[in-house]
Amino acid sequence: MAGVSLRHLYKSYSKNGPYVVKDVNLDIRDGEFMVFVGPSGCGKSTTLRMVAGLERVTSGEIYIGPELMNNVPPKKRDIAMVFQNYALYPNMSVFENMAFGLRLRKMEKHAIDTSVKANARTLEIEHLLQRRPRQLSGGQRQRVALGRAIVRHPQVFLMDEPLSNLDARLRVQMRSEIIELHRRLETTMIYVTHDQTEAMTMGSRICVMKDGLIQQVGTPEDIYLTPANMFVANFIGSPPINFIEGRLLPGKGGLYFHTARCALPLSPGKSETLLRQGYRDKAVVLGIRPEYVGIANEAAAGEAGPDADDETFQLRGTVHFTELVGADRYVHLRAGDDKLVMRAPAYERFEEGSTHRLVLNAGFMLFFNKDTQETIA
Ligand SMILES: Nc1ncnc2c1ncn2[C@@H]1O[C@H](COP(=O)(O)OP(=O)(O)O)[C@@H](O)[C@H]1O
Ligand SMILES: [Mg+2]
Incomplete structure (x- = not known):
């Protein structure tokens, strides 16, 4: 051999x-x-x-x-x-x-x-x-x-x-x-x-x-x-990863990913790395896999938490259509001009046209340089 x-x-x-x-x-x-x-x-x-x-x-x-x-x-x-x-x-x-x-x-x-x-x-x-x-x-x-x-x-x-x-x-x-x-x-x-x-x-x-x-x-x-x-x-990955273009701006506790419709806090580690590499105020692409997109529990949304203060305005998505794929349901959402896919369990049902507050798992957000398309380590 x-x-x-x-x-x-x-x-x-x-x-x-x-x-x-x-x-x-x-x-x-x-x-x-x-x-x-x-x-x-x-x-x-x-x-x-x-x-x-x-x-x-x-x-x-x-x-x-x-x-x-x-x-x-x-x-x-x-x-x-x-x-x-x-x-x-x-x-x-x-x-x-x-x-x-x-x-x-x-x-x-x-x-x-x-x-x-x-x-x-x-x-x-x-x-x-x-x-x-x-x-x-x-x-x-x-x-x-x-x-x-x-x-x-x-x-x-x-x-x-x-x-x-x-x-x-x-x-x-x-x-x-x-x-x-x-x-x-x-x-x-x-x-x-x-x-x-x-x-x-x-x-x-x-x-x-x-x-x-x-x-x-x-x-x-x-x-x-x-x-x-x-x-x-x-x-790699099916359904494919979601990409959203935006800008990294400083806020309370670190960097936030801003688009016209949302401002999402980065994890402390990501925030620090991106700051260190000079990405403050820079345009980037956020990548998030469909399994790390979720829907906020509206009942709990009123509770004050680090994500619920004024600086974080949440991403909202409207259900465009859904696909049942075995144990999973792929929920295709529209957030303004952005399209996102969420991987949900098949037993969860979503009405077409309904709007939800989306939660992106900060620990699994990826950031890419918009010009080179390379991952920002
Ligand atoms: N015998 C050949 N003569 C000329 N061009 C070829 C030949 N074989 C492959 N190519 C070209 O080389 C490139 C790579 O092909 P290939 O190695 O077969 O790709 P893949 O296997 O990833 O589909 C393609 O652009 C293809 O058109
Ligand atoms: Mg081949």
Whole structure:
């Protein structure tokens, strides 16, 4: 097994063409499950294909373990790749598909037989070994593609959107099976997806990309709770984070986030940090995730508290529409020109057109520089 290191990796598909991968630097640890996530066209597949040796590197270095791979042909990289379209050999049986790579490596016949059968058992495709790919469902084909990869015991697995062709239910099931497979094999995996849920649930770490550039690398928790910029904050999380433009003005006890309609006190820690960084009187963007938006208990609103004095005029929102999503209800609100989504339990009901006083959890407010869109740490 081995880790993978990418050093100042660039890729352009034509001589004077634009770079579609730009200065990608990443250390993937031995045994890690690294997910590349980002919108279509951001360079995920290109990066993965360079690791596989299917695309040439324009500049930069790729290491698998301690070895420089730039000029090593794909066959000698000791990797196995699983594609979205499975790429099975249509005229071979499932057994032959799985055995193919082992035969190329001149493994002994009996050993091939044992290995294919053992791995087929793990993937629950043992009963399909004599079938042809066209006689299989999509999910079964994907299992065969996985099986063909794991029999080879490669140093690194590369997977490019392997679940995209499956229906939603099967996708969720295969997700957990791949996680389980990784736990058992403890082999380094690089997994590409455009689906943020897949990234969040599968990755030990996630690498978020946009326009060929890495935006942030971190654990799912890091990325969700402390996104590096507005792009990451918005791309990760469903329903997406709420953004409100406003200005930071001083008030009693610290900074307040002001818009035309509200003034919200920051947490003492945030207030201090933003003051220290010179954000007093500056325009910023507030980010707040839908689960940290709530509705004030109107009955308790009369009680004097630090939030109830003159300096805090609260945000009010009108219910535009609601969506029931399993255990959650997404409440779409309008506060003047601002749109907000609140995640509420499904059992709470909201009348369209009703207006409520909104409470944003100060401990989970994020602030972004309006010009650079970077998170203000
Ligand atoms: N073989 C190719 N020739 C020219 N341009 C390509 C080729 N493959 C991908 N691209 C371009 O490179 C960019 C990144 O593509 P890709 O790595 O496939 O993105 P992703 O996998 O994130 O959707 C896109 O703009 C795409 O159009
Ligand atoms: Mg792709």
